[in-house]
Amino acid sequence: MLVDGKPYRTIWLADDEPGLVRIIDQRKLPFRFEIADLRTTEDAARAIVEMYVRGAGLIGATAAAGMYLAAIESAAEEDFEASIQKRADFLCEQRPTAVNLRWAVERSLGELAAENSTESKIAAARQTAIDVADEDADFCRRIGEHGLDLIREIHEKKGGGDAVVNLLTHCNAGWLAFVDYGSATAPMYAAHDAGIPIHVWVDETRPRNQGARLTAWELGQHGVPHTVVADNVGGHLMQNGLVDLVITGTDRTTFTGDVANKIGTYLKALAAKDNGIPFCVALPSSTFDWQIRDGVREIPIEQRGGEEVTVMSGVPENGDDEIEIRISPETSPAANFAFDVTPARLVSKLITERGICEASEEGVRSLYPENFA
Amino acid sequence: MLVDGKPYRTIWLADDEPGLVRIIDQRKLPFRFEIADLRTTEDAARAIVEMYVRGAGLIGATAAAGMYLAAIESAAEEDFEASIQKRADFLCEQRPTAVNLRWAVERSLGELAAENSTESKIAAARQTAIDVADEDADFCRRIGEHGLDLIREIHEKKGGGDAVVNLLTHCNAGWLAFVDYGSATAPMYAAHDAGIPIHVWVDETRPRNQGARLTAWELGQHGVPHTVVADNVGGHLMQNGLVDLVITGTDRTTFTGDVANKIGTYLKALAAKDNGIPFCVALPSSTFDWQIRDGVREIPIEQRGGEEVTVMSGVPENGDDEIEIRISPETSPAANFAFDVTPARLVSKLITERGICEASEEGVRSLYPENFA
Numbered sequence: 015m016l017v018d019g020k021p022y023r024t025i026w027l028a029d030d031e032p033g034l035v036r037i038i039d040q041r042k043l044p045f046r047f048e049i050a051d052l053r054t055t056e057d058a059a060r061a062i063v064e065m066y067v068r069g070a071g072l073i074g075a076t077a078a079a080g081m082y083l084a085a086i087e088s089a090a091e092e093d094f095e096a097s098i099q100k101r102a103d104f105l106c107e108q109r110p111t112a113v114n115l116r117w118a119v120e121r122s123l124g125e126l127a128a129e130n131s132t133e134s135k136i137a138a139a140r141q142t143a144i145d146v147a148d149e150d151a152d153f154c155r156r157i158g159e160h161g162l163d164l165i166r167e168i169h170e171k172k173g174g175g176d177a178v179v180n181l182l183t184h185c186n187a188g189w190l191a192f193v194d195y196g197s198a199t200a201p202m203y204a205a206h207d208a209g210i211p212i213h214v215w216v217d218e219t220r221p222r223n224q225g226a227r228l229t230a231w232e233l234g235q236h237g238v239p240h241t242v243v244a245d246n247v248g249g250h251l252m253q254n255g256l257v258d259l260v261i262t263g264t265d266r267t268t269f270t271g272d273v274a275n276k277i278g279t280y281l282k283a284l285a286a287k288d289n290g291i292p293f294c295v296a297l298p299s300s301t302f303d304w305q306i307r308d309g310v311r312e313i314p315i316e317q318r319g320g321e322e323v324t325v326m327s328g329v330p331e332n333g334d335d336e337i338e339i340r341i342s343p344e345t346s347p348a349a350n351f352a353f354d355v356t357p358a359r360l361v362s363k364l365i366t367e368r369g370i371c372e373a374s375e376e377g378v379r380s381l382y383p384e385n386f387a
Numbered sequence: 388m389l390v391d392g393k394p395y396r397t398i399w400l401a402d403d404e405p406g407l408v409r410i411i412d413q414r415k416l417p418f419r420f421e422i423a424d425l426r427t428t429e430d431a432a433r434a435i436v437e438m439y440v441r442g443a444g445l446i447g448a449t450a451a452a453g454m455y456l457a458a459i460e461s462a463a464e465e466d467f468e469a470s471i472q473k474r475a476d477f478l479c480e481q482r483p484t485a486v487n488l489r490w491a492v493e494r495s496l497g498e499l500a501a502e503n504s505t506e507s508k509i510a511a512a513r514q515t516a517i518d519v520a521d522e523d524a525d526f527c528r529r530i531g532e533h534g535l536d537l538i539r540e541i542h543e544k545k546g547g548g549d550a551v552v553n554l555l556t557h558c559n560a561g562w563l564a565f566v567d568y569g570s571a572t573a574p575m576y577a578a579h580d581a582g583i584p585i586h587v588w589v590d591e592t593r594p595r596n597q598g599a600r601l602t603a604w605e606l607g608q609h610g611v612p613h614t615v616v617a618d619n620v621g622g623h624l625m626q627n628g629l630v631d632l633v634i635t636g637t638d639r640t641t642f643t644g645d646v647a648n649k650i651g652t653y654l655k656a657l658a659a660k661d662n663g664i665p666f667c668v669a670l671p672s673s674t675f676d677w678q679i680r681d682g683v684r685e686i687p688i689e690q691r692g693g694e695e696v697t698v699m700s701g702v703p704e705n706g707d708d709e710i711e712i713r714i715s716p717e718t719s720p721a722a723n724f725a726f727d728v729t730p731a732r733l734v735s736k737l738i739t740e741r742g743i744c745e746a747s748e749e750g751v752r753s754l755y756p757e758n759f760a
Binding site (some may be wrong): 024100117146165215216217218220221223226227230231233234240241242243244245246247249250251253276277278280281282284285288315318323324326327328329330331336337338339340341342345346347348349350351353354 | 417437498575589592593603614617618619621622623624625649651683688693697709711713714715719723728
């Protein structure tokens, strides 16, 4: 997607310098746009654990790129196999619960194992890094195409032409969380690029403000009209006909259609239901949990530190160096549940790389029969 | 209620010095607790317009106190009547939409008109200032008594004894918005003081953070166990059995039971309904709108500046002087709807100074038949 008018991905291999991986350092967004260079396995690990990069798709792509750097380093070691395995383990340790991290590392190890020479192992690792990123981008692009149909339909119902389709999204399921396009944002970018007038209400997404910081920034950079709102506002907007479609991403969706996503998603789904507005969830199929039937009861919800609620980060007037302020009494504790689960009954549609389906076991089965063996 | 272990109201007349009114300067809470002295009509007007004081009940009490100061000043003028009228108009101009302001000023003028001597006019204005404050406090105290019954019932259902009743509230409908007790908080203070173990989830209440700043502070000062949460969290808490009762205040409630309150209230009411949790609204009867039938369609919703969303205020580490930071991209606009309307169908009960009723025309009529002539 565009940044300062120039197309970017969140991660790429430098064309002109072997062994150089570049990423957007997302820690400083939206106040500073900086590119970070990764030249060692250590660099890649740091980018993952210190959250230069975040989002399942992007963590996987960074891990695959890290394995390419690990292969180059291992070629200089006495025992290539021992070295690459050590580095693979090191990468996996950085965020042990990130499924895509381990998946990408193991995929790279498998490709390496099929090669004999050190040189061809390095080439295989490089190609795997490229493939993982390209596939992630391709899945998101396809989600965008399918979601575009929904937006086009609404646009036509509203009379087409200059009629604006109003969308609402929560958190950042944008291209910054993947390699390109994003999940929830992919249909928005596709519609905008197809010339359909859209406007996006961006939920601030307390406490970490991923909407106000990241979604607002990426939509703005790509030229998509948008407005930041407090998380409290969505119900009022829907009640007053100011939202045509809600699209969010998801951190985990059960094969029965229950959606775990950033805390507050459930409240927006309730408001959409109460006002007859479609509530859609966009996801690559890697996000499905094929084991869990009852998301509300069975998906564990992470609790994070209360200081994420009581301390806010931003820039003072005319500055771009972030500072922190406390916004509540020092003696008042805060709780910080990071996710909630929206029951399938409140979800209108799932938008996947294979198409759109109902948020139900039957719906998911219709697109992914091979997972219902 | 208690501050640093000592009972306070938000406004009082100094015992030892005629012509001195004291208020809590709420602008600096929760970071600094400061008392401001009002000695002139000008001081009272400034306290109202610069929001040293806020909340319908407290604005009314401050206006009545301002009229006492105006009477003292007018006694020194050539034409008492012209002077007091000029000062009354001046007070009313400060926040023209605040119903209680005009009401209190006119009540004071009426009492003054019944007296003949300047001295007795001053005495009448002083007594009116005391009466307005006492009546506000008394109405809130009675709301607390009625609401206490609801909390006691839940406590008993949970087995009594050490069982904790979990409440959730949105915004600040606390004693800081009135003279004492508050509306939504009155049942909480009553239950706490009666020895029923309660715990309050305090919605941060973006964008102006009245929950995180004021409700958390006043509950903490009075010793009521509480936890600050982002506005996104309530749905998850209710889904997981962590809330027994929601109580909010209201800025305006129709005689049919539709509730205008701080933006985001509607989302909590939806979640309460979805999880079978009582959602109650506490209000003195002065908050009823006896004209409007359909709150969702007819109550105008104020839109405020977007900078309230994009700029946050708080204190740096180890500081107590507030500073401001921007939390989103400079180029992203923000919208700021200040209130929303919760339809009566989502409201379980109204808690008033006369008792508890259904949120419906029939319910309200049963308590306030004189307003249905």
